[in-house]
Amino acid sequence: MAQPLYLQIADDLEEQIRSGDLSPGSQLPTEDDLRDKYRASRNTVRDAIKRLVGQGLVETRPGQGTFVTTKVDPFVTVLTGKPAIAGGEGPFYLSEVNAEHRKPFRTTPRVEVQTAPGMITRRLRVPSGTHLVSRHEQRYIDDLPWSLQTSFYPMEFIARGATRLLIAEDITQGAVDYLAEAIGLEQIGYRDWITARRPDSNEQRFFRISHDSTVFEIFRTGFDQHRKPMRVTVTVFPADRNQFIVNTGDDLPDPRYDDLPDA
Amino acid sequence: MAQPLYLQIADDLEEQIRSGDLSPGSQLPTEDDLRDKYRASRNTVRDAIKRLVGQGLVETRPGQGTFVTTKVDPFVTVLTGKPAIAGGEGPFYLSEVNAEHRKPFRTTPRVEVQTAPGMITRRLRVPSGTHLVSRHEQRYIDDLPWSLQTSFYPMEFIARGATRLLIAEDITQGAVDYLAEAIGLEQIGYRDWITARRPDSNEQRFFRISHDSTVFEIFRTGFDQHRKPMRVTVTVFPADRNQFIVNTGDDLPDPRYDDLPDA
DNA sequence: GCAAATTTGTTCGTATGTATT
DNA sequence: CAATACATACGAACAAATTTG
Numbered sequence: 001m002a003q004p005l006y007l008q009i010a011d012d013l014e015e016q017i018r019s020g021d022l023s024p025g026s027q028l029p030t031e032d033d034l035r036d037k038y039r040a041s042r043n044t045v046r047d048a049i050k051r052l053v054g055q056g057l058v059e060t061r062p063g064q065g066t067f068v069t070t071k072v073d074p075f076v077t078v079l080t081g082k083p084a085i086a087g088g089e090g091p092f093y094l095s096e097v098n099a100e101h102r103k104p105f106r107t108t109p110r111v112e113v114q115t116a117p118g119m120i121t122r123r124l125r126v127p128s129g130t131h132l133v134s135r136h137e138q139r140y141i142d143d144l145p146w147s148l149q150t151s152f153y154p155m156e157f158i159a160r161g162a163t164r165l166l167i168a169e170d171i172t173q174g175a176v177d178y179l180a181e182a183i184g185l186e187q188i189g190y191r192d193w194i195t196a197r198r199p200d201s202n203e204q205r206f207f208r209i210s211h212d213s214t215v216f217e218i219f220r221t222g223f224d225q226h227r228k229p230m231r232v233t234v235t236v237f238p239a240d241r242n243q244f245i246v247n248t249g250d251d252l253p254d255p256r257y258d259d260l261p262d263a
Numbered sequence: 264m265a266q267p268l269y270l271q272i273a274d275d276l277e278e279q280i281r282s283g284d285l286s287p288g289s290q291l292p293t294e295d296d297l298r299d300k301y302r303a304s305r306n307t308v309r310d311a312i313k314r315l316v317g318q319g320l321v322e323t324r325p326g327q328g329t330f331v332t333t334k335v336d337p338f339v340t341v342l343t344g345k346p347a348i349a350g351g352e353g354p355f356y357l358s359e360v361n362a363e364h365r366k367p368f369r370t371t372p373r374v375e376v377q378t379a380p381g382m383i384t385r386r387l388r389v390p391s392g393t394h395l396v397s398r399h400e401q402r403y404i405d406d407l408p409w410s411l412q413t414s415f416y417p418m419e420f421i422a423r424g425a426t427r428l429l430i431a432e433d434i435t436q437g438a439v440d441y442l443a444e445a446i447g448l449e450q451i452g453y454r455d456w457i458t459a460r461r462p463d464s465n466e467q468r469f470f471r472i473s474h475d476s477t478v479f480e481i482f483r484t485g486f487d488q489h490r491k492p493m494r495v496t497v498t499v500f501p502a503d504r505n506q507f508i509v510n511t512g513d514d515l516p517d518p519r520y521d522d523l524p525d526a
Numbered sequence: 527g528c529a530a531a532t533t534t535g536t537t538c539g540t541a542t543g544t545a546t547t
Numbered sequence: 548c549a550a551t552a553c554a555t556a557c558g559a560a561c562a563a564a565t566t567t568g
Contacts, residue, residue, distance in 0.1 A: 004536060030552060041538045046553085054317065054475040055461055062553045063546030074458075080343065080511045189512015195337075196459050196477055196502035198318055212317040214459055214477040214502065227516050239459035239477065246509050248343045249452015253490050267555060293533060304557045309534085325534045326565030 009038050009048035017057055017068055024070040028058060031066075054212050056240060072241045075141055079192050079218075080247045103142055109135040111168045113155065120152050123193075123221045123232045131155050133165050135175075138206065145207050147242070151175065151233040157183060176222070179230070186225045193219040196239060207238045214239040272301050272311035280320055280331055287333040291321060294329075317475055319503060335504045338404055342455050342481075343510045366405055369412075372398040374431045376418065383415050386484045386495045394418050396428050398438075401469065407504070408470050414438065414496040420446060439485070442493070449488045456482040459502060470501045477502040 003011075016022045029037065034045040049066055052058045060066045116124075116132045124132070136150040153165055162182040164171060171178050179185045199207065199215045207215070216237040224230040266274075279285045292300065297308040312329055315321045323329045379387075379395045387395070399413040416428055425445040427434060434441050442448045462470065462478045470478070479500040487493040 006536075032552085043539085044537060047536085049553095051474075060553065061546085062544065063551075065552065079509050189510065189515050191515055192509040192511070194457065194507040194509065196479065211314075212475055216459065223512070223515055227514065244455075244457040246342050246455040246457065247452065248455070249486070251490065252452050252454055252486055269555075295533085306558085307556055310555085312534095323534065324565085325563065326532075328533065 005038070005040055006044050006047035006051070009034070009040065009045060010051040012038075013048065013052060014055070014057060017052075022068050024068050026068050028066040028068070053210065056213060059210075072144065074241050074243050075146060076243045076245060077237075078245045078247070080245075104139065104146075105141075105143070106137050106139040106170070108170055109137045109168055111135050111166060113166075116152055119219070120232050120234070123219060124152065124154065124229050126154060133158065135165070144241075145238075147235050147237045148203065148206060149233060149235040151231055153231050157185075175231070185230055187222045187230060188225055188227070190220050190222040193221070194244070195219075199236075199238070203236055203238075209238050209240070216242060216244070218244075268301075268303055269307050269310035269314070272297070272303065272308060273314040275301075276311065276315060277318070277320060280315075285331050287331050289331050290327075291329040291331070316473065319476065322473075335407070337504055337506050338409060339506045339508060340500075341508045341510070343508075367402065367409075368404075368406070369400050369402040369433070371433055372400045372431055374398050374429055376429075379415055382482070383495050383497070386482060387415065387417065387492050389417060396421065398428070408501075409504070410498050410500045411466065411469060412496060412498045414494055416494050420448075438494070448493055450485045450493060451488055451490070453483050453485040456484070457507070458482075462499075462501070466499055466501075472501050472503070479505060479507070 013022070013028065022028065028034070028049075031042050031045050031049070034040075034048075035042045038045065049058065049060065053060060056069060058066050059069050112134045113131055114134055115129050116134065118128050120132065121128045121130055124130075126132075133153045133155060134150055135153075136148070138145065139147045139149060153162075157179065158166055160183045162179055164178060164182070165175070176187045179187075195217045196214050197217055198211065199209055199213060201211075203209070203215055204211055209215075216239055218235050218237070220233040220235070221229050222231045222233070276285070276291070285291065291297070291312075294305050294308050294312070297303075297311075298305050301308065312321065312323065316323060319332060321329050322332050375397045376394055377397055378392050379397065381391050383395065384391045384393055387393075389395075395415045396418060397413055397415050399411070401408065402410045402412060416425075420442065421429055423446045425442055427441060427445070428438070439450045442450075458480045459477050460480060461474065462472055462476060464474075466472070466478055467474055472478075479502055481498050481500070483496040483498070484492050485494045485496070
């Protein structure tokens with residue numbers, strides 16, 4: 001056995017998909033058809049398909065069939081930028097490359113007061129177990145689920161007068177601008193910490209992705225004029241439709257007109 | 264059937280792993296033992312284990328058994344930094360956070376002249392099919408495979424006098440400094456384009472990761488004083504042991520003393 | 527060095543459950 | 548309700564990798 005049969009079948013199907021012989025959105029032959037075609041058992045065919053599902057090349061729908069996944073035009077987020085511009089864009093400075101026609105939408109925040117996980121308190125440099133204000137929202141682009149975002153602020157900000165943080169309303173002017181105006185906290189910069197991991201069950205449901213796909217998780221820590229962390233924002237993006245740009249150095253050419261990802 | 268049996272088994276094992284009942288590196292009961300314990304067939308037990316493998320919680324070794332994966336202390340790369348400091352560090356400004364004791368090592372480059380893929384020529388803004396110099400190297404940290412890096416330069420640079428680009432030797436002073444000195448090209452900045460994807464078979468072999476794991480792929484385009492792209496570097500990192508930091512704004516506190524990832 | 531024992535990997539056949547049309 | 552298609556589960560057999568005696 002040079003190669004296991006299920007791998008031969010998977011490779012053959014993968015080749016058909018990559019060559020365009022099986023176009024995105026089209027249906028694969030049913031498992032029974034593939035069983036006849038490759039003279040294998042149905043279980044072996046299913047092992048091959050499982051592999052393709054894991055690779056994100058196809059998706060199965062019970063009662064319907066197996067279909068070649070359609071690639072979405074990836075959404076590109078620029079992580080760097082002059083912090084001052086961030087106002088009105090929400091916690092993230094989202095500059096969408098190649099997205100002229102795209103319509104972002106986000107839910108009104110779900111506001112809670114909770115004891116945050118160590119991942120957050122450590123970054124905010126507060127004792128673990130401290131109560132924090134969290135503002136969670138779901139974000140869509142063109143009605144496609146795009147990211148899940150949660151921002152954490154110290155409770156202390158409320159006492160100092162930033163009461164709108166507790167209200168479940170979009171802070172349209174931008175939370176950064178609001179904090180500057182309300183309690184005189186200026187964000188002088190931020191640090192993004194980029195990781196990748198598997199989605200939890202919530203994320204699988206919201207993004208409609210499988211358990212063995214990948215999400216980016218970006219922790220953004222904002223620092224005030226005293227170089228102290230003033231807030232932490234955690235954003236989760238499905239890796240299959242998100243990419244990121246980081247610019248270092250001033251006056252770089254606009255990425256919009258080159259650097260395009262492969263079609 | 265509230266939950267499929269193989270998911271119940273997987274969840275139970277996952278719980279044992281997360282609780283520390285099964286510690287990292289330790290061996291799970293054999294498939295036959297698990298078959299008896301859960302009164303399921305061996306195939307059902309194997310389905311459960313496959314799921315855990317996909318989640319990266321365990322790894323199987325033919326002839327030996329199934330073992331709880333040991334998490335490596337992640338390696339953190341800072342993507343932003345004053346470009347001037349990059350000299351001597353190689354194409355990437357690699358500032359290792361929490362890495363005092365770690366020893367980086369890289370192979371001597373494999374140098375080729377090739378027609379690069381569209382992904383590269385598009386970023387370099389040269390016609391597709393143009394010949395480019397590529398310098399490929401494998402990079403290790405503490406003898407663990409850490410990243411695969413390939414840099415592309417226009418052939419024209421050779422004619423203009425940067426002949427050392429063609430030599431399969433480490434350019435210890437840094438390629439950026441060398442180009443400045445040899446042909447007067449200054450890198451004024453760069454752009455990183457961050458994506459995630461599945462590893463190809465080469466990468467699976469080199470990093471010793473499975474086909475359904477994830478790698479980061481970072482395209483770094485360097486720009487010269489005329490704001491034209493002067494080189495493109497592609498680096499691939501396995502996602503299970505790599506994280507990235509992006510700083511926006513000056514004078515942020517050192518991430519080394521906070522922001523530590525969870526143990 | 528070799529053979530046996532152990533353990534995971536592949537493949538088949540079969541039966542039944544669940545979702546969709 | 549019936550037909551179709553994928554999902555789960557069991558049992559069995561043999562192959563391949565590794566360790567042990």
